[in-house]
Amino acid sequence: MHKSLSRRLFLQGTTAGVSAALAATSTASLAAGAKEIVQPTPLYGPPPGVAKLNANENPYGPSPAALKAMMEASQKGAYYVYDSVMRLKTMIAERHGLTPEHVTLGSGSSAGLAAAAITAAQTGNILGPDLFWDTTSRVVEIQSIGAIKRLPKLESLAIDLDAMYNAIDDSISMVQVTNPNNPTGMLINPQAMRNFCIKASKKCTVLADEAYNELTDNSDLNTVIPLVKDGHDIIVARTFSKIYGLAGMRVGYLIAQPEKIEQMEKYGLGWYGLNQAGLAAAIACYEDQRFMDYSRAKVLEGREMVSAALKEHGLSALPSVTNFMFVNLGELNAEKFRAEMAKENVLIRGIYRDYTNWSRVSMGHLDDVEKYTAALPKVLHRMS
Numbered sequence: 001m002h003k004s005l006s007r008r009l010f011l012q013g014t015t016a017g018v019s020a021a022l023a024a025t026s027t028a029s030l031a032a033g034a035k036e037i038v039q040p041t042p043l044y045g046p047p048p049g050v051a052k053l054n055a056n057e058n059p060y061g062p063s064p065a066a067l068k069a070m071m072e073a074s075q076k077g078a079y080y081v082y083d084s085v086m087r088l089k090t091m092i093a094e095r096h097g098l099t100p101e102h103v104t105l106g107s108g109s110s111a112g113l114a115a116a117a118i119t120a121a122q123t124g125n126i127l128g129p130d131l132f133w134d135t136t137s138r139v140v141e142i143q144s145i146g147a148i149k150r151l152p153k154l155e156s157l158a159i160d161l162d163a164m165y166n167a168i169d170d171s172i173s174m175v176q177v178t179n180p181n182n183p184t185g186m187l188i189n190p191q192a193m194r195n196f197c198i199k200a201s202k203k204c205t206v207l208a209d210e211a212y213n214e215l216t217d218n219s220d221l222n223t224v225i226p227l228v229k230d231g232h233d234i235i236v237a238r239t240f241s242k243i244y245g246l247a248g249m250r251v252g253y254l255i256a257q258p259e260k261i262e263q264m265e266k267y268g269l270g271w272y273g274l275n276q277a278g279l280a281a282a283i284a285c286y287e288d289q290r291f292m293d294y295s296r297a298k299v300l301e302g303r304e305m306v307s308a309a310l311k312e313h314g315l316s317a318l319p320s321v322t323n324f325m326f327v328n329l330g331e332l333n334a335e336k337f338r339a340e341m342a343k344e345n346v347l348i349r350g351i352y353r354d355y356t357n358w359s360r361v362s363m364g365h366l367d368d369v370e371k372y373t374a375a376l377p378k379v380l381h382r383m384s
């Protein structure tokens with residue numbers, strides 16, 4: 001097609017699209033009546049007035065440094081990301097005394113976690129506790145290439161590392177520990193975790209999903225990354241989606257032995273899954289201790305607000321070290337509770353597996369947490 005003609009058609013198409021969208025918005029506004037102004041659903045976050053507490057994001061991000069870097073990087077969005085990938089890999093490696101070959105980046109840690117699961121499925125099944133963030137590992141079941149074997153649930157909802165170790169038989173190629181765990185928010189004793197990883201990695205690969213590590217009181221103590229440096233067959237997954245407040249920018253990473261990294265990179269990892277703005281943001285805030293301390297303080301304040309409100313209404317939550325809490329609703333059904341909270345413009349999670357009376361809430365902006373605590377008595381009253 002002639003260049004100027006195709007450009008004209010493209011512009012016409014764009015204009016037509018925008019007009020249609022505007023027409024739809026104004027029709028919706030009219031239909032809603034004169035009293036109510038209908039807000040178009042925003043593309044990039046929750047609608048105004050909605051407390052989005054259902055995905056463990058950090059709404060205080062991106063940090064000012066990350067925002068500035070994204071702006072600059074977006075202007076160079078015409079170029080592929082090889083150099084920025086190398087820069088971030090090197091920064092991460094240096095921080096842990098490793099080489100860039102020990103690190104791979106992905107579109108969120110989800111990309112890495114899925115690649116780890118698919119790699120594991122080539123030689124066996126995955127072992128995990130009854131409840132953990134299994135969204136990515138379930139890919140092996142969805143693709144019918146492997147299975148997730150789960151330990152029985154404990155009353156405390158903690159992870160029983162001894163039982164986990166004993167359950168590693170010849171059918172297991174990878175054991176997965178989410179630490180701190182999601183949705184429980186609980187942390188494993190660091191020494192117990194290290195001992196487990198050293199022992200278990202002699203039998204199979206250990207995958208430690210540390211998405212919430214930087215939210216704990218002592219991230220260096222609570223990580224098993226040093227065990228990778230010691231040569232153990234351990235994969236550690238980390239992300240910029242949580243404390244760094246970059247969930248929408250999709251940057252995460254895995255740290256493992258170089259040969260393991262090479263194996264996993266066959267399954268959708270590598271520089272081609274990354275974007276310039278996300279990388280720029282990650283590079284800019286990786287060492288931004290001030291922003292992380294600020295975010296952690298806000299999370300702590302949120303947790304205190306939720307704990308106090310739960311206590312006031314005779315409820316409790318598991319001891320969380322993360323930006324979310326797992327609330328015991330007693331007799332109440334967590335899905336009905338979620339639906340009732342949604343009517344109050346508070347978005348939280350519903351039922352996990354057969355944990356029918358457990359409800360997860362994330363710590364968002366404090367005024368959103370306040371919406372949760374204000375809605376709580378109303379919803380409890382309606383459900384009683």
Ligand SMILES: Cc1ncc(COP(=O)(O)O)c(C=O)c1O
Nearest residue numbers: 108109110133182211239241252
């Ligand atoms: C424990 C855990 N790991 C990994 C992820 C994946 O996050 P992302 O792909 O944004 O890094 C999540 C997301 O909620 C999570 O809770």
